[in-house]
Amino acid sequence: MTSFIPSITLPGFIFEQPAASILLPVLLGSGVGFAMQPKETQKTHLALKQPPYRPPPQIFGIMWPILYGLMGFSAYRAWTTGMNTFDAHKTQLAKVRHTAYPNSATLLTGWREQQGATLYTIQLGLNLIWMPLFFKYQRPIEATVDIVALTGVTxxxxxxxGQVDEVAGWALAPYLGWLCFATYLSAGAGYLNDWDFAGKERPAATKTHNTKYVDEKDA
Structure with missing residues:
Protein backbone atom coordinates (compact mmCIF):
# COMPACT_ATOMS: atom_id res chain seq x y z
CA MET A 1 0.00 0.00 0.00
CA THR A 2 1.32 3.42 -0.95
CA SER A 3 2.22 5.66 1.97
CA PHE A 4 1.93 9.39 2.23
CA ILE A 5 5.07 11.03 0.82
CA PRO A 6 4.99 14.78 1.64
CA SER A 7 7.75 15.73 -0.79
CA ILE A 8 5.75 14.54 -3.81
CA THR A 9 2.22 15.26 -2.59
CA LEU A 10 0.14 18.35 -3.27
CA PRO A 11 -0.61 20.38 -0.13
CA GLY A 12 -3.82 19.61 1.72
CA PHE A 13 -5.40 23.05 1.25
CA ILE A 14 -5.75 22.30 -2.48
CA PHE A 15 -7.92 19.27 -1.77
CA GLU A 16 -9.94 21.11 0.87
CA GLN A 17 -11.17 23.84 -1.47
CA PRO A 18 -13.43 22.64 -4.31
CA ALA A 19 -12.47 25.49 -6.65
CA ALA A 20 -8.74 24.92 -6.14
CA SER A 21 -9.07 21.15 -6.40
CA ILE A 22 -11.02 21.33 -9.68
CA LEU A 23 -9.18 24.20 -11.32
CA LEU A 24 -5.63 23.01 -10.59
CA PRO A 25 -5.61 20.01 -12.99
CA VAL A 26 -7.62 21.96 -15.57
CA LEU A 27 -5.14 24.85 -15.56
CA LEU A 28 -2.06 22.62 -15.47
CA GLY A 29 -3.35 20.41 -18.28
CA SER A 30 -4.37 23.41 -20.39
CA GLY A 31 -1.03 25.06 -19.71
CA VAL A 32 0.91 22.04 -20.94
CA GLY A 33 -1.34 21.83 -23.99
CA PHE A 34 -0.74 25.46 -24.94
CA ALA A 35 2.98 25.14 -24.21
CA MET A 36 3.11 22.33 -26.75
CA GLN A 37 1.73 24.76 -29.38
CA PRO A 38 -1.45 23.09 -30.69
CA LYS A 39 -0.71 23.78 -34.35
CA GLU A 40 2.72 22.18 -34.07
CA THR A 41 1.26 19.23 -32.17
CA GLN A 42 -1.33 18.73 -34.89
CA LYS A 43 1.42 18.61 -37.50
CA THR A 44 2.92 15.57 -35.80
CA HIS A 45 -0.46 14.03 -35.01
CA LEU A 46 -1.66 14.13 -38.61
CA ALA A 47 1.64 12.78 -39.95
CA LEU A 48 1.50 9.56 -37.93
CA LYS A 49 -0.10 6.30 -38.93
CA GLN A 50 -2.91 5.76 -36.46
CA PRO A 51 -4.71 2.67 -35.13
CA PRO A 52 -8.41 2.16 -35.91
CA TYR A 53 -11.06 4.16 -34.05
CA ARG A 54 -8.81 7.11 -33.37
CA PRO A 55 -10.87 10.29 -32.87
CA PRO A 56 -10.19 13.54 -34.73
CA PRO A 57 -7.64 15.79 -32.99
CA GLN A 58 -10.34 18.28 -31.95
CA ILE A 59 -11.94 15.71 -29.63
CA PHE A 60 -8.94 15.76 -27.31
CA GLY A 61 -9.34 19.50 -26.72
CA ILE A 62 -12.95 18.91 -25.68
CA MET A 63 -12.45 15.80 -23.57
CA TRP A 64 -9.43 16.69 -21.46
CA PRO A 65 -10.79 19.80 -19.67
CA ILE A 66 -13.86 17.77 -18.70
CA LEU A 67 -11.76 14.87 -17.45
CA TYR A 68 -9.41 17.17 -15.54
CA GLY A 69 -12.40 18.80 -13.88
CA LEU A 70 -13.83 15.42 -12.86
CA MET A 71 -10.41 14.43 -11.56
CA GLY A 72 -10.25 17.49 -9.33
CA PHE A 73 -13.81 16.99 -8.12
CA SER A 74 -13.03 13.39 -7.21
CA ALA A 75 -10.00 14.54 -5.21
CA TYR A 76 -12.11 17.05 -3.29
CA ARG A 77 -14.82 14.49 -2.53
CA ALA A 78 -12.39 11.80 -1.37
CA TRP A 79 -10.40 14.21 0.78
CA THR A 80 -13.36 15.78 2.55
CA THR A 81 -15.06 12.42 3.09
CA GLY A 82 -11.89 10.79 4.40
CA MET A 83 -11.16 13.65 6.78
CA ASN A 84 -14.64 13.76 8.25
CA THR A 85 -15.72 10.14 8.43
CA PHE A 86 -15.97 8.17 11.67
CA ASP A 87 -15.81 4.90 9.75
CA ALA A 88 -12.41 3.48 10.70
CA HIS A 89 -12.24 1.37 7.53
CA LYS A 90 -12.84 4.36 5.27
CA THR A 91 -10.39 6.43 7.26
CA GLN A 92 -7.72 3.78 6.78
CA LEU A 93 -8.34 3.67 3.04
CA ALA A 94 -8.41 7.43 2.70
CA LYS A 95 -5.40 8.31 4.79
CA VAL A 96 -1.76 7.39 5.09
CA ARG A 97 0.16 4.94 7.17
CA HIS A 98 -0.36 5.21 10.92
CA THR A 99 2.49 7.12 12.51
CA ALA A 100 2.92 6.04 16.12
CA TYR A 101 -0.50 5.33 17.57
CA PRO A 102 -1.10 1.59 17.97
CA ASN A 103 -4.51 1.71 19.65
CA SER A 104 -7.86 2.32 17.98
CA ALA A 105 -8.71 5.23 20.28
CA THR A 106 -6.17 7.40 18.51
CA LEU A 107 -6.69 5.94 15.05
CA LEU A 108 -8.46 8.97 13.60
CA THR A 109 -5.99 11.48 15.01
CA GLY A 110 -2.85 9.48 14.30
CA TRP A 111 -3.13 9.72 10.55
CA ARG A 112 -1.97 12.87 8.82
CA GLU A 113 -3.10 13.04 5.24
CA GLN A 114 -4.89 10.97 2.66
CA GLN A 115 -2.97 8.08 1.19
CA GLY A 116 -4.76 8.81 -2.05
CA ALA A 117 -3.31 12.32 -2.15
CA THR A 118 0.12 10.90 -2.96
CA LEU A 119 -1.27 8.59 -5.63
CA TYR A 120 -3.28 11.48 -7.05
CA THR A 121 -0.20 13.69 -7.27
CA ILE A 122 1.81 10.93 -8.94
CA GLN A 123 -0.85 10.28 -11.56
CA LEU A 124 -1.19 14.01 -12.26
CA GLY A 125 2.55 14.25 -12.86
CA LEU A 126 2.51 11.22 -15.15
CA ASN A 127 -0.41 12.75 -17.01
CA LEU A 128 1.31 16.08 -17.57
CA ILE A 129 4.54 14.64 -18.94
CA TRP A 130 2.88 12.39 -21.53
CA MET A 131 2.26 15.10 -24.12
CA PRO A 132 5.85 16.44 -24.10
CA LEU A 133 7.19 12.89 -24.36
CA PHE A 134 4.89 11.99 -27.25
CA PHE A 135 4.87 15.21 -29.28
CA LYS A 136 7.76 17.50 -28.30
CA TYR A 137 10.47 14.89 -27.75
CA GLN A 138 8.85 12.31 -30.05
CA ARG A 139 9.64 9.41 -27.73
CA PRO A 140 6.78 6.94 -28.29
CA ILE A 141 8.29 4.15 -26.19
CA GLU A 142 8.75 6.36 -23.14
CA ALA A 143 5.34 7.95 -23.70
CA THR A 144 3.66 4.54 -23.83
CA VAL A 145 5.46 3.36 -20.68
CA ASP A 146 4.33 6.57 -19.02
CA ILE A 147 0.66 6.15 -19.94
CA VAL A 148 0.65 2.48 -18.95
CA ALA A 149 1.98 3.50 -15.52
CA LEU A 150 -0.52 6.35 -15.39
CA THR A 151 -3.42 4.01 -16.13
CA GLY A 152 -2.28 1.56 -13.46
CA VAL A 153 -1.89 4.23 -10.78
CA THR A 154 -5.25 5.76 -11.69
CA GLY A 162 -14.29 4.45 -4.55
CA GLN A 163 -14.28 2.72 -1.17
CA VAL A 164 -13.94 6.02 0.64
CA ASP A 165 -16.70 7.73 -1.34
CA GLU A 166 -18.70 6.22 -4.19
CA VAL A 167 -19.13 9.58 -5.91
CA ALA A 168 -15.35 10.11 -5.90
CA GLY A 169 -14.83 6.70 -7.47
CA TRP A 170 -17.45 7.22 -10.16
CA ALA A 171 -16.05 10.69 -10.93
CA LEU A 172 -12.73 9.05 -11.81
CA ALA A 173 -14.33 6.31 -13.92
CA PRO A 174 -14.58 8.34 -17.19
CA TYR A 175 -10.96 9.44 -16.78
CA LEU A 176 -9.83 5.85 -16.25
CA GLY A 177 -11.83 4.68 -19.26
CA TRP A 178 -10.32 7.39 -21.44
CA LEU A 179 -6.82 6.50 -20.24
CA CYS A 180 -7.38 2.90 -21.33
CA PHE A 181 -8.39 4.15 -24.78
CA ALA A 182 -5.46 6.61 -24.87
CA THR A 183 -3.06 3.80 -23.96
CA TYR A 184 -4.32 1.85 -26.98
CA LEU A 185 -3.86 4.92 -29.21
CA SER A 186 -0.36 5.64 -27.88
CA ALA A 187 0.86 2.08 -28.20
CA GLY A 188 -0.88 1.67 -31.56
CA ALA A 189 0.68 4.79 -33.02
CA GLY A 190 4.10 3.74 -31.74
CA TYR A 191 3.81 0.27 -33.23
CA LEU A 192 2.46 1.43 -36.61
CA ASN A 193 5.25 3.99 -36.93
CA ASP A 194 8.03 1.56 -35.91
CA TRP A 195 8.43 3.41 -32.57
CA ASP A 196 10.14 6.29 -34.38
CA PHE A 197 8.46 9.67 -34.88
CA ALA A 198 11.60 11.54 -35.97
CA GLY A 199 11.00 13.82 -38.91
CA LYS A 200 7.31 12.99 -39.22
CA GLU A 201 5.38 16.18 -39.66
CA ARG A 202 2.82 17.68 -42.00
CA PRO A 203 1.10 21.07 -42.21
CA ALA A 204 -1.61 21.66 -39.65
CA ALA A 205 -5.21 21.79 -40.80
CA THR A 206 -6.11 24.91 -42.78
CA LYS A 207 -8.59 25.79 -45.46
CA THR A 208 -6.06 24.71 -48.07
CA HIS A 209 -4.79 21.54 -46.42
CA ASN A 210 -6.76 18.40 -45.75
CA THR A 211 -7.07 17.11 -42.20
CA LYS A 212 -6.63 13.42 -42.85
CA TYR A 213 -4.03 11.23 -41.23
CA VAL A 214 -1.33 9.81 -43.45
CA ASP A 215 -3.02 6.39 -43.49
CA GLU A 216 -6.41 7.75 -44.58
CA LYS A 217 -7.55 7.89 -48.16
CA ASP A 218 -10.08 10.20 -49.73
CA ALA A 219 -13.49 8.63 -50.19
Missing amino acids: GYLTYIW
Missing part, protein backbone atom coordinates in the same frame (compact mmCIF):
# COMPACT_ATOMS: atom_id res chain seq x y z
CA GLY A 155 -6.93 2.36 -11.57
CA TYR A 156 -5.61 1.78 -8.06
CA LEU A 157 -6.59 5.30 -7.01
CA THR A 158 -10.11 4.77 -8.36
CA TYR A 159 -10.37 1.57 -6.33
CA ILE A 160 -9.19 3.26 -3.11
CA TRP A 161 -11.24 6.43 -3.44
Whole structure:
Protein backbone atom coordinates (compact mmCIF):
# COMPACT_ATOMS: atom_id res chain seq x y z
CA MET A 1 0.00 0.00 0.00
CA THR A 2 1.32 3.42 -0.95
CA SER A 3 2.22 5.66 1.97
CA PHE A 4 1.93 9.39 2.23
CA ILE A 5 5.07 11.03 0.82
CA PRO A 6 4.99 14.78 1.64
CA SER A 7 7.75 15.73 -0.79
CA ILE A 8 5.75 14.54 -3.81
CA THR A 9 2.22 15.26 -2.59
CA LEU A 10 0.14 18.35 -3.27
CA PRO A 11 -0.61 20.38 -0.13
CA GLY A 12 -3.82 19.61 1.72
CA PHE A 13 -5.40 23.05 1.25
CA ILE A 14 -5.75 22.30 -2.48
CA PHE A 15 -7.92 19.27 -1.77
CA GLU A 16 -9.94 21.11 0.87
CA GLN A 17 -11.17 23.84 -1.47
CA PRO A 18 -13.43 22.64 -4.31
CA ALA A 19 -12.47 25.49 -6.65
CA ALA A 20 -8.74 24.92 -6.14
CA SER A 21 -9.07 21.15 -6.40
CA ILE A 22 -11.02 21.33 -9.68
CA LEU A 23 -9.18 24.20 -11.32
CA LEU A 24 -5.63 23.01 -10.59
CA PRO A 25 -5.61 20.01 -12.99
CA VAL A 26 -7.62 21.96 -15.57
CA LEU A 27 -5.14 24.85 -15.56
CA LEU A 28 -2.06 22.62 -15.47
CA GLY A 29 -3.35 20.41 -18.28
CA SER A 30 -4.37 23.41 -20.39
CA GLY A 31 -1.03 25.06 -19.71
CA VAL A 32 0.91 22.04 -20.94
CA GLY A 33 -1.34 21.83 -23.99
CA PHE A 34 -0.74 25.46 -24.94
CA ALA A 35 2.98 25.14 -24.21
CA MET A 36 3.11 22.33 -26.75
CA GLN A 37 1.73 24.76 -29.38
CA PRO A 38 -1.45 23.09 -30.69
CA LYS A 39 -0.71 23.78 -34.35
CA GLU A 40 2.72 22.18 -34.07
CA THR A 41 1.26 19.23 -32.17
CA GLN A 42 -1.33 18.73 -34.89
CA LYS A 43 1.42 18.61 -37.50
CA THR A 44 2.92 15.57 -35.80
CA HIS A 45 -0.46 14.03 -35.01
CA LEU A 46 -1.66 14.13 -38.61
CA ALA A 47 1.64 12.78 -39.95
CA LEU A 48 1.50 9.56 -37.93
CA LYS A 49 -0.10 6.30 -38.93
CA GLN A 50 -2.91 5.76 -36.46
CA PRO A 51 -4.71 2.67 -35.13
CA PRO A 52 -8.41 2.16 -35.91
CA TYR A 53 -11.06 4.16 -34.05
CA ARG A 54 -8.81 7.11 -33.37
CA PRO A 55 -10.87 10.29 -32.87
CA PRO A 56 -10.19 13.54 -34.73
CA PRO A 57 -7.64 15.79 -32.99
CA GLN A 58 -10.34 18.28 -31.95
CA ILE A 59 -11.94 15.71 -29.63
CA PHE A 60 -8.94 15.76 -27.31
CA GLY A 61 -9.34 19.50 -26.72
CA ILE A 62 -12.95 18.91 -25.68
CA MET A 63 -12.45 15.80 -23.57
CA TRP A 64 -9.43 16.69 -21.46
CA PRO A 65 -10.79 19.80 -19.67
CA ILE A 66 -13.86 17.77 -18.70
CA LEU A 67 -11.76 14.87 -17.45
CA TYR A 68 -9.41 17.17 -15.54
CA GLY A 69 -12.40 18.80 -13.88
CA LEU A 70 -13.83 15.42 -12.86
CA MET A 71 -10.41 14.43 -11.56
CA GLY A 72 -10.25 17.49 -9.33
CA PHE A 73 -13.81 16.99 -8.12
CA SER A 74 -13.03 13.39 -7.21
CA ALA A 75 -10.00 14.54 -5.21
CA TYR A 76 -12.11 17.05 -3.29
CA ARG A 77 -14.82 14.49 -2.53
CA ALA A 78 -12.39 11.80 -1.37
CA TRP A 79 -10.40 14.21 0.78
CA THR A 80 -13.36 15.78 2.55
CA THR A 81 -15.06 12.42 3.09
CA GLY A 82 -11.89 10.79 4.40
CA MET A 83 -11.16 13.65 6.78
CA ASN A 84 -14.64 13.76 8.25
CA THR A 85 -15.72 10.14 8.43
CA PHE A 86 -15.97 8.17 11.67
CA ASP A 87 -15.81 4.90 9.75
CA ALA A 88 -12.41 3.48 10.70
CA HIS A 89 -12.24 1.37 7.53
CA LYS A 90 -12.84 4.36 5.27
CA THR A 91 -10.39 6.43 7.26
CA GLN A 92 -7.72 3.78 6.78
CA LEU A 93 -8.34 3.67 3.04
CA ALA A 94 -8.41 7.43 2.70
CA LYS A 95 -5.40 8.31 4.79
CA VAL A 96 -1.76 7.39 5.09
CA ARG A 97 0.16 4.94 7.17
CA HIS A 98 -0.36 5.21 10.92
CA THR A 99 2.49 7.12 12.51
CA ALA A 100 2.92 6.04 16.12
CA TYR A 101 -0.50 5.33 17.57
CA PRO A 102 -1.10 1.59 17.97
CA ASN A 103 -4.51 1.71 19.65
CA SER A 104 -7.86 2.32 17.98
CA ALA A 105 -8.71 5.23 20.28
CA THR A 106 -6.17 7.40 18.51
CA LEU A 107 -6.69 5.94 15.05
CA LEU A 108 -8.46 8.97 13.60
CA THR A 109 -5.99 11.48 15.01
CA GLY A 110 -2.85 9.48 14.30
CA TRP A 111 -3.13 9.72 10.55
CA ARG A 112 -1.97 12.87 8.82
CA GLU A 113 -3.10 13.04 5.24
CA GLN A 114 -4.89 10.97 2.66
CA GLN A 115 -2.97 8.08 1.19
CA GLY A 116 -4.76 8.81 -2.05
CA ALA A 117 -3.31 12.32 -2.15
CA THR A 118 0.12 10.90 -2.96
CA LEU A 119 -1.27 8.59 -5.63
CA TYR A 120 -3.28 11.48 -7.05
CA THR A 121 -0.20 13.69 -7.27
CA ILE A 122 1.81 10.93 -8.94
CA GLN A 123 -0.85 10.28 -11.56
CA LEU A 124 -1.19 14.01 -12.26
CA GLY A 125 2.55 14.25 -12.86
CA LEU A 126 2.51 11.22 -15.15
CA ASN A 127 -0.41 12.75 -17.01
CA LEU A 128 1.31 16.08 -17.57
CA ILE A 129 4.54 14.64 -18.94
CA TRP A 130 2.88 12.39 -21.53
CA MET A 131 2.26 15.10 -24.12
CA PRO A 132 5.85 16.44 -24.10
CA LEU A 133 7.19 12.89 -24.36
CA PHE A 134 4.89 11.99 -27.25
CA PHE A 135 4.87 15.21 -29.28
CA LYS A 136 7.76 17.50 -28.30
CA TYR A 137 10.47 14.89 -27.75
CA GLN A 138 8.85 12.31 -30.05
CA ARG A 139 9.64 9.41 -27.73
CA PRO A 140 6.78 6.94 -28.29
CA ILE A 141 8.29 4.15 -26.19
CA GLU A 142 8.75 6.36 -23.14
CA ALA A 143 5.34 7.95 -23.70
CA THR A 144 3.66 4.54 -23.83
CA VAL A 145 5.46 3.36 -20.68
CA ASP A 146 4.33 6.57 -19.02
CA ILE A 147 0.66 6.15 -19.94
CA VAL A 148 0.65 2.48 -18.95
CA ALA A 149 1.98 3.50 -15.52
CA LEU A 150 -0.52 6.35 -15.39
CA THR A 151 -3.42 4.01 -16.13
CA GLY A 152 -2.28 1.56 -13.46
CA VAL A 153 -1.89 4.23 -10.78
CA THR A 154 -5.25 5.76 -11.69
CA GLY A 155 -6.93 2.36 -11.57
CA TYR A 156 -5.61 1.78 -8.06
CA LEU A 157 -6.59 5.30 -7.01
CA THR A 158 -10.11 4.77 -8.36
CA TYR A 159 -10.37 1.57 -6.33
CA ILE A 160 -9.19 3.26 -3.11
CA TRP A 161 -11.24 6.43 -3.44
CA GLY A 162 -14.29 4.45 -4.55
CA GLN A 163 -14.28 2.72 -1.17
CA VAL A 164 -13.94 6.02 0.64
CA ASP A 165 -16.70 7.73 -1.34
CA GLU A 166 -18.70 6.22 -4.19
CA VAL A 167 -19.13 9.58 -5.91
CA ALA A 168 -15.35 10.11 -5.90
CA GLY A 169 -14.83 6.70 -7.47
CA TRP A 170 -17.45 7.22 -10.16
CA ALA A 171 -16.05 10.69 -10.93
CA LEU A 172 -12.73 9.05 -11.81
CA ALA A 173 -14.33 6.31 -13.92
CA PRO A 174 -14.58 8.34 -17.19
CA TYR A 175 -10.96 9.44 -16.78
CA LEU A 176 -9.83 5.85 -16.25
CA GLY A 177 -11.83 4.68 -19.26
CA TRP A 178 -10.32 7.39 -21.44
CA LEU A 179 -6.82 6.50 -20.24
CA CYS A 180 -7.38 2.90 -21.33
CA PHE A 181 -8.39 4.15 -24.78
CA ALA A 182 -5.46 6.61 -24.87
CA THR A 183 -3.06 3.80 -23.96
CA TYR A 184 -4.32 1.85 -26.98
CA LEU A 185 -3.86 4.92 -29.21
CA SER A 186 -0.36 5.64 -27.88
CA ALA A 187 0.86 2.08 -28.20
CA GLY A 188 -0.88 1.67 -31.56
CA ALA A 189 0.68 4.79 -33.02
CA GLY A 190 4.10 3.74 -31.74
CA TYR A 191 3.81 0.27 -33.23
CA LEU A 192 2.46 1.43 -36.61
CA ASN A 193 5.25 3.99 -36.93
CA ASP A 194 8.03 1.56 -35.91
CA TRP A 195 8.43 3.41 -32.57
CA ASP A 196 10.14 6.29 -34.38
CA PHE A 197 8.46 9.67 -34.88
CA ALA A 198 11.60 11.54 -35.97
CA GLY A 199 11.00 13.82 -38.91
CA LYS A 200 7.31 12.99 -39.22
CA GLU A 201 5.38 16.18 -39.66
CA ARG A 202 2.82 17.68 -42.00
CA PRO A 203 1.10 21.07 -42.21
CA ALA A 204 -1.61 21.66 -39.65
CA ALA A 205 -5.21 21.79 -40.80
CA THR A 206 -6.11 24.91 -42.78
CA LYS A 207 -8.59 25.79 -45.46
CA THR A 208 -6.06 24.71 -48.07
CA HIS A 209 -4.79 21.54 -46.42
CA ASN A 210 -6.76 18.40 -45.75
CA THR A 211 -7.07 17.11 -42.20
CA LYS A 212 -6.63 13.42 -42.85
CA TYR A 213 -4.03 11.23 -41.23
CA VAL A 214 -1.33 9.81 -43.45
CA ASP A 215 -3.02 6.39 -43.49
CA GLU A 216 -6.41 7.75 -44.58
CA LYS A 217 -7.55 7.89 -48.16
CA ASP A 218 -10.08 10.20 -49.73
CA ALA A 219 -13.49 8.63 -50.19
